[in-house]
Amino acid sequence: MTQDELNNWFDQRFEERRQKEEDDHVPSMSIIATKGTMDWAYPPFILASTAAALGWDVSMFFTFYGLDLLKKNLNLSVSPMGNPAMPMKMPVGPEWLKNINMNIPNAIMGNMPGFETMATAMMKKTTEVKGIASVEELRSLCLEAEVKMLACQMTVDMFGHNQDEFMDEVDEWVGAASFLPTAQKSDVTLFI
Numbered sequence: 001m002t003q004d005e006l007n008n009w010f011d012q013r014f015e016e017r018r019q020k021e022e023d024d025h026v027p028s029m030s031i032i033a034t035k036g037t038m039d040w041a042y043p044p045f046i047l048a049s050t051a052a053a054l055g056w057d058v059s060m061f062f063t064f065y066g067l068d069l070l071k072k073n074l075n076l077s078v079s080p081m082g083n084p085a086m087p088m089k090m091p092v093g094p095e096w097l098k099n100i101n102m103n104i105p106n107a108i109m110g111n112m113p114g115f116e117t118m119a120t121a122m123m124k125k126t127t128e129v130k131g132i133a134s135v136e137e138l139r140s141l142c143l144e145a146e147v148k149m150l151a152c153q154m155t156v157d158m159f160g161h162n163q164d165e166f167m168d169e170v171d172e173w174v175g176a177a178s179f180l181p182t183a184q185k186s187d188v189t190l191f192i
Contacts, residue, residue, distance in 0.1 A: 036068030
């Protein structure tokens, strides 16, 4: 075998091997969920359930207020105060009313009694009218698709939570040092 034939054979084998590795690769995603309000619960669960439906390996790490998304009883609300760009639209009524974008400054929203309750009810109604799954349904879809749910043990200790408050499907109670290697190896890592 000549040097050129050997080089061509090696190049061909190398390309075949590289292609096989690429074909066998299962994409992976790591999501760090840090917020525990209803509006901030949607992005991590939508992204996780979608990636899992595409066949990706997905791990979610819930820390600080995001840990509330793992509680057995999800009693989530919308927090307009922490959402300065939050548009308010009527979920029901005539089209002209539903199309009005009520830009209410968040300082007013946060100081108006009952506004958080109203915003939460409006968001729940909007998701219902638009046929969007609830946070509970999205979380169940993630569990069915075997998304790994990891709870931050340091946050549990810091806030004085009890593990009994959380759903049984929590895969692990770990710290950041245990989760970071997973995030490092993931094709996609998101901080939400």
